[in-house]
Amino acid sequence: MGEFELPHELAELERQLAAAARVEPPAALRHRILTSIRQPPGDPVAGATQSMAGWWQFAAAAAAVVLVWGNLSLFGAMHTWDLRERAEPRNVALLASRLREQFPELTERQAVSQALLLRAAPLPHVAPPVHPSAGAGRSPRDLESEIETWAMP
Amino acid sequence: MADPTAEGRTAPWLAAGLKQGREEAFAAIYDDFGPRLFRAAIGLCGSREDAEDAVHDTFVGLWKTRNDWGRIQDMPAYLFGSLRHVAARQRARRARGAELAAAAGQAAGPGSGTAAELDRREELERALRLLPTEQREVIALKIHGGLTFAETAAVLAISANTAASRYRYGLEKLRAALGGQPHSSDANRATR
Numbered sequence: 001m002g003e004f005e006l007p008h009e010l011a012e013l014e015r016q017l018a019a020a021a022r023v024e025p026p027a028a029l030r031h032r033i034l035t036s037i038r039q040p041p042g043d044p045v046a047g048a049t050q051s052m053a054g055w056w057q058f059a060a061a062a063a064a065v066v067l068v069w070g071n072l073s074l075f076g077a078m079h080t081w082d083l084r085e086r087a088e089p090r091n092v093a094l095l096a097s098r099l100r101e102q103f104p105e106l107t108e109r110q111a112v113s114q115a116l117l118l119r120a121a122p123l124p125h126v127a128p129p130v131h132p133s134a135g136a137g138r139s140p141r142d143l144e145s146e147i148e149t150w151a152m153p
Numbered sequence: 154m155a156d157p158t159a160e161g162r163t164a165p166w167l168a169a170g171l172k173q174g175r176e177e178a179f180a181a182i183y184d185d186f187g188p189r190l191f192r193a194a195i196g197l198c199g200s201r202e203d204a205e206d207a208v209h210d211t212f213v214g215l216w217k218t219r220n221d222w223g224r225i226q227d228m229p230a231y232l233f234g235s236l237r238h239v240a241a242r243q244r245a246r247r248a249r250g251a252e253l254a255a256a257a258g259q260a261a262g263p264g265s266g267t268a269a270e271l272d273r274r275e276e277l278e279r280a281l282r283l284l285p286t287e288q289r290e291v292i293a294l295k296i297h298g299g300l301t302f303a304e305t306a307a308v309l310a311i312s313a314n315t316a317a318s319r320y321r322y323g324l325e326k327l328r329a330a331l332g333g334q335p336h337s338s339d340a341n342r343a344t345r
Contacts, residue, residue: 004317010324013331014296017281020274021297025191029205030183036209037179037216 092116167228171219179219183212186232189298193233196293197240199282207239214239233298233308237290244286280330288323291316 006014095115100106106114167185170178190211194204214235281289294305295316302320306313 004321006321006324009328010321013324013328016273017277017292017296017327020277021192021196023192023195023201025187025208026205029191029208030180030187032205033183033209033212034176034180036213037176 092119095119168222171215172222174219179212179216182215182228182232186229187212190232190236193293193298194236194240195278196281196297197237197290198243199278203240203243207236207243210239211236227307229300229304230307233294233300233304237294237308241286276331277327280327283330284323284326288319288326291319292323292327295320 005011092112092115095118096108096111099111099114100108103111167178167182171182187208190208191204194207194211195201198204198207211232215232281292284292290309291305294300294308295302298305300308302313302316305320306316309316311319
């Protein structure tokens with residue numbers, strides 16, 4: 001676009017503005033700019049400080065996560081230790097009494113013996129009660145059927 | 154190697170030297186554009202101190218981005234555009250710090266000339282600071298920076314006609330602020 005013609009009074013103002021703008025930058029400005037670009041990019045001290053700050057932030061976050069995880073684990077361990085006991089009593093006397101409830105024919109000694117065996121292994125062992133008449137008058141098939149009933153909870 | 158201070162240096166030579174990180178190319182660019190940028194910065198910022206800071210930041214920014222320059226197509230547009238952004242940031246900082254009023258009352262600084270010339274210069278600069286930013290930018294780039302309307306329009310990302318309109322309206326407001334009668338067409342004209 002071509003430069004347009006201004007009215008006389010505006011052209012005069014334009015001339016005055018142009019005359020007033022005839023200033024030169026101070027010589028120190030050139031030196032200041034050239035000095036600035038000679039400096040290495042970024043302040044190494046500030047950079048190192050920022051890097052350290054970033055590392056500490058990461059470390060603090062990691063420590064917080066570990067603390068929360070540890071607290072939750074401890075809480076869980078302290079408040080759920082008896083769940084297994086409820087499902088599968090570790091107390092021999094309690095287990096023996098439950099065995100006797102299920103198998104009234106067991107003597108107290110036999111029930112304790114079975115309870116001890118159950119505690120010793122993760123799976124219940126099937127052990128026929130030792131009885132003086134065990135096997136007497138029974139066929140192996142009868143014994144097998146009887147053992148199957150023992151294994152039933 | 155070509156003498157960077159020789160006449161007739163071209164923008165591609167300067168751009169290539171700048172990209173290679175050669176200080177003499179950078180200094181040559183400063184010598185070419187520094188004075189014009191400084192004058193434009195006075196018009197944009199309103200004080201010599203701020204103008205110095207703005208020109209400094211503009212050239213340091215040019216140096217920092219030198220690696221991104223494959224080939225500088227329009228060095229003046231880049232430099233004046235960068236100066237404009239730096240000046241805008243300065244104005245925003247001043248506005249946040251409630252220093253605008255203090256800056257408006259502050260003289261641009263001593264210059265050369267008679268007392269009458271200095272008074273007139275100060276008066277013009279003060280009136281210029283009171284113009285709307287859009288008009289002040291056009292006047293600063295056109296008169297102080299020595300750009301054409303087309304170049305000014307490219308820097309401001311507006312059309313050349315809009316740049317010319319803003320220029321004329323700005324001059325009219327300036328004349329009114331300096332005690333002249335406002336132009337008849339200025340009565341109902343908003344900032345454009």
